Amino acid sequence: MDKSILKNPFFKANPITVLVLGVCSALAVTVQLKGACVMALSVTVVTGFSSMLVSSIRNTIPNRVRIIIQLVIVALFVILIDQFLKAYAYDVSKQLSVYIGLIITNCIIMGRIEAFALGNKPFPSLVDGLANGMGYGMVLVVIAFIRELFGSGTLFGLQIIPQSWYIANGGFYENNGLIILPPMALIIVGCIIWAQRAVQKELQEEQ
């Protein structure tokens, strides 16, 4: 199996920073690290397993209804995850609310199924799905780290910035409320893309 299937989604073909897929949810669920991690894990599981399932039945799918068939399979995994979160991680499920259901519409998943799983064997499809999910999740975690640390002064809900620094306690520091809002997440995504393109020159378009 080609190693690039596993490697590419992290840097060279990262779903968010290079393919610019799934940006909507990247803005919505990155206020806190916990939510971002659960979202990253959920998307990884959904892309991985739906890619594998679609790939294993790819020769039997009637071509005319293939998008709908893929959608049913993706929806199956998303609803399963939603049900499990409601049962075992109710707080997170409430916090992520509609975004779990909206994984169905995440372009990364349908994109990988259409572009990869339909033409490859189940195992490479599973790896491709998982790797893309993780590439997406990695960016999510980076954004959430910045947003939670500077927006709320916490990481995973634990206070990182000392309480005595805050202006309210006689210090000099104040949380940046702007970072909590989605527009700032978009600016952070932009900065990450900028940094990545500065390092990986081959991503830059010809002048």
Place this chain on the structure above:
Amino acid sequence: MKLNTNSNIYTIIYTTILVVLVAGVLAFVSTALKPKQQENIALEKMQSLLRAARLGDDASAQNNKSEYIKALYSEHMTNDFVLDYEGNVIEGEAFEIDLQSQYNIIKKIVAAKTPETAQALREQLQLPVFVCTIDEKVLNIVPCYGAGLWGPVWGYIAIEDDFETIYGAVFDHKGETPGLGAEIAHAPFYNQFVGKKLSKEGEFKSISIVKGGGQADNPNGVDAISGGTITSQSLEQAIAMWLNEYQAYFNIKRAAIGSDDCCGEECCGEEHNHDQNGKEPCAGEGCVCKKDSLNHESHEQYTK
């Protein structure tokens, strides 16, 4: 023989089988996880009720959150009961009452064209009340439920034993806009309700949620949420609708506060079953107040 995967028959059979299979898996999982999910929902309700009484804010910091909430709940929530529209206690499990179905009745009452239809609907009402005891303080917690902008909004309001002052309130929603309408579920909004009054010049007046409503000299209003006007208005309406239905009960209780009789009735020489809000123990001769029940109907003969 190679199957023609593009024929109509094949497509129909294929999709049918797939959908039935997927539906089967989902139905199985949903049934298997239901008890666990119900438990989470019940736990959340307990936490909301405790929050209305300004308890359990530290629950998230506990190692075993669910045990902590359950323990706190059984410690403080000393009683709950169901009322009819006249304020009498009727049979029923307050915790199990579906607020949405009661809201549907209240909505019809408000829209009823004649007093007769309104009355007929009122008789179907089942209004839950939760009693919370913190040290010597006794709070009555009543729910409210209404339609927000995108989905239902609901909440619990804890009322002090003068049946006028709000001790605390908590609200929640299904899908209001984050940052706008969804702010009703956050402390800066619901803490505004603390200390507000449910009456004006002796008459019942609900809390108004309007711009500039939260001024200190206004005992009946709180500030609305900027950008969440529809949610604020719906919540205001929901609170008013529900508290209005509870007025019968509140009036009975208020009348009882002033008199030296424990339950607003003449001293009857019998043992009274006294509710938990007993401001003063019954002073009348021959009357004995029991502090453990709210059921007025079961007057027991007092024997010396």
